[in-house]
Amino acid sequence: AQSVTQLGSHVSVSEGALVLLRCNYSSSVPPYLFWYVQYPNQGLQLLLKYTTGATLVKGINGFEAEFKKSETSFHLTKPSAHMSDAAEYFCAVSADGGATNKLIFGTGTLLAVQP
Amino acid sequence: DGGITQSPKYLFRKEGQNVTLSCEQNLNHDAMYWYRQDPGQGLRLIYYSQIVNDFQKGDIAEGYSVSREKKESFPLTVTSAQKNPTAFYLCASSILLLSSGELFFGEGSRLTVL
Numbered sequence: 001a002q003s004v005t006q007l008g009s010h011v012s013v014s015e016g017a018l019v020l021l022r023c024n025y026s027s028s029v030p031p032y033l034f035w036y037v038q039y040p041n042q043g044l045q046l047l048l049k050y051t052t053g054a055t056l057v058k059g060i061n062g063f064e065a066e067f068k069k070s071e072t073s074f075h076l077t078k079p080s081a082h083m084s085d086a087a088e089y090f091c092a093v094s095a096d097g098g099a100t101n102k103l104i105f106g107t108g109t110l111l112a113v114q115p
Numbered sequence: 116d117g118g119i120t121q122s123p124k125y126l127f128r129k130e131g132q133n134v135t136l137s138c139e140q141n142l143n144h145d146a147m148y149w150y151r152q153d154p155g156q157g158l159r160l161i162y163y164s165q166i167v168n169d170f171q172k173g174d175i176a177e178g179y180s181v182s183r184e185k186k187e188s189f190p191l192t193v194t195s196a197q198k199n200p201t202a203f204y205l206c207a208s209s210i211l212l213l214s215s216g217e218l219f220f221g222e223g224s225r226l227t228v229l
Contacts, residue, residue, distance in 0.1 A: 009155065032216040043119075043205055043220035044158075051215045090157060094216045100165060101146055101209040101216050102173070105158040 002027045002093045006106035014114050019063075019078040021109045023091035026072065032094035033074045034103065035065055037087050044090065050074065061085070086113045117142045119221035121206050126226050128193075128200070136191045136224045138206035145211045147189035148218065151175060152203040161204075164189055165211060193226060201228045 007022040025031055032051050036044040048059025055067040061084075065076045074091060088110045095102035119140045128134045140147065146165045150158040160173030164183040178197025183189055189208075193200045203225050207218040 034217070036220075041203075041223065041225070043121075043222045044207075044218075045220070046217055049215060049217060100163065101211065101214055101218060102148070102160060102163060103158075103216070103218055105150075107155060107157040 002029075002031070002095050002104045004091050004093050004104055004106035006091050006109050008109055009107065010110050010112070012112040012114060013081045015083055016080050019076070019081045019085065019111065021076040021089050021091075021111065023065075023074045023076065023106060024072050025074060025091070025093045027093055027097075029097035032097065033065075033067060034092040034094075035059065035063070035074075035076050036090045036092060036105075038090065038108075039087050047076070047089075081111075081113045083113050083115065086111055119206055119208055119219060121204075121221035121224050124222065124224060126224060128226060128228050130228055131195045133192055133194050134226065136193070136204055136206075136226070138189045138191065138221060140187050140189075140206075140208045140219075140221075142208055142219060143186070144208035144219070145186075146209045147183070148207040148209075149173075149179075149181065149189070149191045150205045150207065152205060152223075158205065161191065200226055202226060 003026045005024045034049045035047040050067045058064045091106040092103040122137045148163040149161040162181045164170035180192045206221045
């Protein structure tokens with residue numbers, strides 16, 4: 001069965017510092033992987049996704065993630081944090097390789113950005 | 116603008132009452148989904164539907180019911196049988212054919228049981 005583990009429920013960085021949010025997955029089929037962002041009391045917005053092809057994926061707002069099959073990881077990074085990046089971030093894996101688009105979500109990482 | 120509309124945004128309910136959360140999409144997407152979000156638990160799938168008049172249970176369907184009479188609508192009823200209904204509910208949709216698996220989310224409905 002597919003699953004996602006996000007290491008660190010809370011991460012705090014200083015403005016301008018590197019952002020690194022960790023995600024490890026388990027999948028019995030080639031995975032589709034996603035990062036979503038959620039601002040308070042709002043829905044989720046897609047940051048980036050990996051399906052096939054290039055393993056380094058660039059998304060919106062300067063975020064990127066690298067698919068590493070050997071490490072079963074899909075960590076999210078941003079070179080320089082901005083105050084507006086403070087939000088909750090969710091990693092997700094497709095439950096069945098994209099057949100039904102059901103997603104399995106991690107428990108989320110709350111990112112705080114200190115001035 | 117195309118998108119997913121959930122209503123109401125906030126809802127209060129007394130114990131023992133059924134409530135229905137509305138979800139409408141004008142994206143012409145085939146599939147629709149309901150997720151429940153609780154602090155520290157991420158999102159868990161309640162029900163999903165890939166086609167009109169058909170739907171499947173997700174991981175936590177007990178105490179919930181849905182219908183899919185129209186492609187654009189997928190209402191969720193939280194019944195009195197749901198033991199702990201206070202949560203944030205998110206509706207999502209996606210295309211299926213040639214899809215990359217992406218879900219599009221509504222703004223959510225927060226249900227509080229008094």
